[in-house]
Amino acid sequence: MSLVAHHGVGKTSLAEAMLFLAKATNRLGRIADGTTVLDHAPDELQRQITINLGLAQFEWSGHKVNLIDTPGYPDFVGDVYAALRVADSAILILRANAGAEVGTEVVWEILKQQKTPALVVVNMMDKEHADFAAAVRSCRDRLGMNAVPVQLPIGQAEHFQGVIDLVENKAFLFTGKGVEEKSREAPIPDDLKAQAAEARALLMEEAATGDEQLMEKFFSAGELTVPEIRQGLCERVVQGDLAPVFCCSAYHNQGVKEVLDEVVDILPSPLQVKPAVGPSMNGNAEIVCKPTPSEPAAALVFKTLSEQHLGDLCMIRVFSGRLETGKDL
Numbered sequence: 001m002s003l004v005a006h007h008g009v010g011k012t013s014l015a016e017a018m019l020f021l022a023k024a025t026n027r028l029g030r031i032a033d034g035t036t037v038l039d040h041a042p043d044e045l046q047r048q049i050t051i052n053l054g055l056a057q058f059e060w061s062g063h064k065v066n067l068i069d070t071p072g073y074p075d076f077v078g079d080v081y082a083a084l085r086v087a088d089s090a091i092l093i094l095r096a097n098a099g100a101e102v103g104t105e106v107v108w109e110i111l112k113q114q115k116t117p118a119l120v121v122v123n124m125m126d127k128e129h130a131d132f133a134a135a136v137r138s139c140r141d142r143l144g145m146n147a148v149p150v151q152l153p154i155g156q157a158e159h160f161q162g163v164i165d166l167v168e169n170k171a172f173l174f175t176g177k178g179v180e181e182k183s184r185e186a187p188i189p190d191d192l193k194a195q196a197a198e199a200r201a202l203l204m205e206e207a208a209t210g211d212e213q214l215m216e217k218f219f220s221a222g223e224l225t226v227p228e229i230r231q232g233l234c235e236r237v238v239q240g241d242l243a244p245v246f247c248c249s250a251y252h253n254q255g256v257k258e259v260l261d262e263v264v265d266i267l268p269s270p271l272q273v274k275p276a277v278g279p280s281m282n283g284n285a286e287i288v289c290k291p292t293p294s295e296p297a298a299a300l301v302f303k304t305l306s307e308q309h310l311g312d313l314c315m316i317r318v319f320s321g322r323l324e325t326g327k328d329l
Contacts, residue, residue, distance in 0.1 A: 001267055002087035006103030007072030009095045010123040012038055012050055014250035015069045021257055022058035028179050038069040053079040063264040072103055082302045086317035089267040090118040096130035099138030108143045117237045117268055119244045125153050125160045126249040136245055148206045149199055150244040163255050164188055166200045167229050177252040207232030230265040238268050276319040289319035297321030
């Protein structure tokens with residue numbers, strides 16, 4: 001999956017928090033300290049911005065996640081195109097106190113062009129003037145997106161203290177910040193119960209809309225199970241007509257675990273998206289690249305970097321089969 005956004009919204013901070021939580025790194029990388037895994041080039045460390053796309057991988061809840069962090073500045077939009085050319089899904093990140101911005105519109109158009117399944121994370125919920133509802137409205141009004149909350153924040157700005165997971169109908173309160181953060185399950189606050197119930201009903205209806213059997217069950221029973229909600233959301237995300245919305249404070253590592261818990265089930269695997277199509281070895285026909293190891297090997301070089309002491313390094317997405325030494329592709 002690829003992280004895309006307007007510049008300065010915390011893409012790299014979110015990626016670093018994910019890697020830390022998954023124990024792929026042993027420290028929470030900070031841009032200001034120059035300790036990030038994904039921003040490591042001298043120019044990136046000096047300017048404290050992402051210039052090149054970065055790759056990382058980790059495992060979460062039995063899922064292997066290949067993560068691509070992309071630049072936010074429009075000068076480097078070529079790397080956004082490259083990342084989305086090979087990503088099966090994307091996370092579009094917003095600032096809680098700004099909502100959809102100019103760069104958000106740019107990457108959203110690219111997502112639509114590439115037909116990349118995507119969800120939204122409203123980041124920086126701890127910042128002054130953070131407004132989750134306004135950020136969701138900006139997605140609908142400015143981007144024309146069918147944005148549907150999967151979480152609700154418990155408090156905002158300096159009062160941001162937890163999230164409500166509408167899929168599982170549970171609340172999680174934060175107990176610390178950064179490396180100390182370990183959320184705990186808690187009852188949904190009384191003042192948010194009505195709002196959460198209304199939002200969950202809407203979420204279940206949206207999840208059921210793309211599946212006739214789920215729709216029949218929802219209208220007859222008024223309820224879907226947690227696996228059914230996730231199944232329905234995944235199907236609609238793949239279809240491109242629904243964008244689930246989450247919230248967190250990536251810098252403080254608050255809510256990132258709860259985002260990951262749902263993301264690995266709601267975003268599609270390579271088996272759930274349309275397979276890549278490419279030319280045959282002789283160029284006379286098109287082949288469908290089925291994502292299984294037993295198929296003939298097919299891959300795409302989507303980025304080449306020149307390293308001073310290593311030479312050219314190629315980033316490759318394998319669409320089918322296996323890469324082996326000496327094999328022609």
